[in-house]
Amino acid sequence: MSADRPGDAPRVLVTGASGYIGGRLVPALLAAGYRVRAMARSPEKLRDHPWAGDVEIVRGDVTDPDSTRAALRDIDIAYYLVHALSGGSDFEATDRRAAHVFATEAGNAGTRRLIYLGGPVPPGVPERDLSPHLRSRAEVGRILLESEVPTVVLRAAVILGSGSASFEMLRYLTERLPVMVTPRWVDTRVQPIAVRDVLHYLVGCAALPEGVNRGFDIGGPDIVTYRTMMQRYARVAGLPRRLIVPVPVFTPGLSSHWVGLVTPVPGAIARPLTESLRYEGVCKENDIVRRIPGPPGGLTGLDRSLALALQRVREAAVATRWTSAATPKAPSNPLPTDPGWAGGSLYTDRRERVTDATPQALWDVIESIGGDSGWYSFPLAWAARGWLDRLAGGAGLRRGRRDPARLRAGDTLDFWRVEEIQRGRLLRLRAEMRLPGLAWLELMVAEDERGTVYRQRAVFHPHGLLGHLYWWSVFPFHHLVFGGMTRNITAAARDRTRRAHRDARRGAGERHAGAAATGDQIG
Missing domain, CATH: 3.30.530.20 (START domain)
Known part of the structure; x- marks a missing residue:
């Protein structure tokens, strides 16, 4: 059932609505007044969301032209939030095919704008030399930009929020290892961004002029190394300072096995993430601010982002994870559909x-x-x-x-x-x-x-x-x-x-005896 929205409000399609970003973007779009259609390969995963009754939910697979065509019918703006985050040998081909299908069907449907959340492109590194994960995300962005539908590609490095794969890896490594021998990527510079700020930009992209067809780097106000992020996490979480010793012997494969050993993040997710951490994830430009005003109060700093991601534990709202008694109130908090390994050890x-x-x-x-x-x-x-x-x-x-x-x-x-x-x-x-x-x-x-x-x-x-x-x-x-x-x-x-x-039986017996005695007296 679709939401009761004004008839002239733009119709928006959110693909990957059961995913980390998609599940948080839908309520943000509803709050902004858009009519939303949520697309997922398994729509039943959306039933626990508090907004499920306010949107139109459709089953679809971006690799399937028929279901994609049906999902895009009468859509003004479409968010492409799917990515095969997997180490499988053919995931790049799957991503490529899906992007072509989606771009083609969006053009045929008369969709006015596509919006894609991708990853950073490190300066001075040819696309062919990137990790498969980053290379595929860059290729998907390029396919959409070269389509006949005006497209905006947002490029974010590390997204901070409870449930984000990058944040959960940071959380588990820091929580569980007071002393750690780490891969060299702990000294790679990144520009993390809070999930609430990512959502702010994603919603803002829907109102951009139709002629805008380009990519934008987005990041928070802090540029740090992964080592610094771990130390800052420890401080915000009230943990002692961590002893971190980087060594050169960790290959990407060994690095992902190390992450898999220490954390519950699945290897299929840990490997592409750790491979990508070898590359700097810092914004090369900040043109987005000339198109979309920043969020009220400005972008969220690193320490505030970490505190928000930890907030549900600090406020004893852990019940939102193991009962249905409450609903997460902020994008930094977990959702019922987040993966089981998200949210820290419990x-x-x-x-x-x-x-x-x-x-x-x-x-x-x-x-x-x-x-x-x-x-x-x-x-x-x-x-x-x-x-x-x-x-x-x-x-x-x-x-x-x-x-x-x-x-x-x-x-x-x-x-x-x-x-x-x-x-x-x-x-x-x-x-x-x-x-x-x-x-x-x-x-x-x-x-x-x-x-x-x-x-x-x-x-x-x-x-x-x-x-x-x-x-x-x-x-x-x-x-x-x-x-x-x-x-x-x-x-x-x-x-x-x-x-x-x-x-009760004794009382009944006493009442019965009393009644009998009364009868004898009357007789």
Whole structure:
């Protein structure tokens, strides 16, 4: 279903709408008043986006002329945001064919403008000598520029935002390695740009005069090396300064294997990225400012870009990644369709148990947890954790709870705090003990065809290498602690249900006996 927009508003097609940039561009275009058609090879991936009901969603593949032709029908402006980021032997040929198909069908459809987000072209390096990834992006841009449809090509080097492949590689390397032996590309100069600024320029391109047919370099206000970016990330994230030792022995292949070993970024993505990092990614011109005014407040600096990309963790909004309780509010934040390796490390312990307890009895046990009721598993381990927390300067278990039976959002609960409570359904606690990271504990009541279901989820976001070591050091005790909680909470709920049934039967019997006695007296 298309959005309810003014009939004369330009119609815009966004290809790659399920991708990193496309998924963030669509709401920006809607906010600017455009009527948007979103194209994806798998439209079902778009259903979790909050804007899905405000756009027309079509299935299409840019290598297929028929589906591309249908997607471009009645389109004024088309964004080309697809690229075969793969090390496959034929990906350059695939990119080339797709660009030709799209340019041809756009021309036949009468599309007034094409907009493409490509990569930088290093000065003094012939296109044939570039990495396959950069060479293909440059070729796609050239094919579109040489078509009969006026085209704008934006060239960006490193895009900073949670979910961006470049940023995620930076995040994982810096978080996990306080000391690292690195490839020489750590000293290559780049000009990173915040994703919000990329979106500003992409939206602005839609309003350019029809005669504009050229490429523009775009970048943020800082020119730095990758080494500097890692050190600045460490500082913004509150990590100690990293020791970085570049060595000349890393070939592109070895470099991508090294990145694959240290980070969860897939090798098919890591290899083209690391190959491209050998080349300088600095703007050769800044002509874009004469065509599109800068964003309000100016371009986003490096430290601010990094802070925005980390913001969801700082504000405890990590729930947007592992529940559907919230929607990311900024382009720097993750989206439901971002790849699973995006967003930083997130360790999770999930437990589930079906019980014959009533949902109310189960919830009553959950809401009474902590304080004098304890934590329903391995009391010595909880006590020891409380002592350790106090030794480290934390509150330990001495804070207890405000009320023995009822909780409300914001309550302290031993060394936890109630972050969210949906009475009868969900209790989410945020850890306030001393930890090398952020932690949450979620206790839930559900019902399905099996009966009453207790679900429990512990989530830990590590801070630096120490955070990863902490998780794996306590992991062997999870079965005792978290497994014991699952068993004992459901057992307590079952006992509470049985007591309630016994009391109900006893009450019914007493009422029956009373009624019989009254009858005898009347008789």
